[in-house]
Amino acid sequence: MLLPLPPLVTIVALCHNHARFLAAALDSIAAQTYPNLEVWLVDDASTDGSPALLREYAARFPAWNLLLLPDNVGNCRAFNQALRRSHGEFVIDFATDDVLLPERVARQVAFMQAEGPRCGVTYHDCDLIDEQGGHVRFHFRRDEAGRPVHPRPAAGQVFADVLSRYFISTPTMMFRRSMLDALGGYDETLAYEDFDLWVRAARDWDFGFQDEVLTQKRLHPQSMSRKAYRPGDPYVASTIRVCEKALAMCRTPAERAALAVRLRWELRQAVRFRRGPEARRLYAMLRQTGPLRPLDYALGVVARAFK
Incomplete structure (x- = not known):
């Protein structure tokens, strides 16, 4: 007697100029121990040879789906295009410069099933690696034997937590499709997806945390955080828009009060880099969160002085 297959899991493998990391990423999908995967290989108009590599893997694994986008549309739109075509009960947004450890999908599905239908997102610890694949550190603190020494991260109702601080490693997340459907997928008007997804999902869904290392996240010298509020930063407008949604x-x-913690940090950065219009929008939001502090008033004065 044949046993029924476990739930279908969709992996949306998003690529934009990841050619030098692509083989490691796709090999990690092929090495998963979980038996019921739907794979979408999505190229967002790469210019570095990635499409040719993706075609090779699609030919090697005929069950995998290939979507080569002719124009660069950004992560949010590219993910949604695959999401609308896919069918998995659970979904992973997988950047093809990262690596899935072999038990990642199996362990995460088991965890999410145990958490129950109100759990819309699970996340876990990850191994941060350099461009050559060498270990740099873990996302959460661990001792030399790999045992956790950190306070347990937030789980359950985490809306206030995601407003005030960064604690989720984005590549480690698994989503319940019913949650993504309820949210309408990613907001395609934004330049990046994770902060917005956390806020909208955490309002009505539970989050689950696994204290396991199941993913390798690759660090790059030109990270988003290094660009924040500098001239040409493509993300700042999206960050402010998500803060407005959150308010x-x-x-x-x-x-x-939790949102005020984030707004104060964002306001300091906007003032530091003399981003007047952004600073004024952030200060206006901060005033709506509750009583202001003396430093808040001072930053507001400075923000009004910038062009």
């Missing part, structure tokens, strides 16, 4: 979603003084 509208806050229901309690505690949630507004």
Whole structure:
């Protein structure tokens, strides 16, 4: 008697100029121990030879789906195009400069099933690696034997947590499709997806944390954080837009206070890099979260002085 297959898991492998890391990433999909995968290889108009490599893997694994986009549309739109074509009960957004450890999907599905249907997102610890694949550190603190020494990260209702601080390693997430459907996928008007997804998902869905290392995240010298608020930063407008969404979603003084923590940090960065219009928008939001501090008033004065 044949046993029923476990739930279908969709892996959306998103590539944009990842040619030098692509083989390691795709080999890690092929090495998964989980038996029921739907794979979408999506190239967002790469110019470095990635499409040819993706064609090779699609030929080697005929069950995998290939989507070569003629124009660069950005991560949010590229992911949504594959999401709309896919069918998995659970979904992984997988950047093809990262690596999935062999038990990643199997362990995460088992965890999400145990958490129950209100758990829309699970995340876990990861091994941060350099461009050559060497270990740099873990996302959460661990001792020399690899045992966790960190306070347990937030789980369950985490709306206030995602407003106030960064703690989720994006490549480690698995989504429940019903949650993505309810949210309408990623917001395609934004330049990046994770902060917005955390905020919208955490409002009504539980998050689950696995204290395991199941993913390798590759670090790059030109990370998003190094570009923040510098001239030409493509992400700052999206960050402010998500903060505006979050303010509208806050229901309690505690949630507004949590958002104020993030707004203060963003406001300091905007002032530091003399981004006047952004600083003024952030200050206006901060005023709506609750009582201001003396430094808040000072930053507001400086923000008004910039062009």
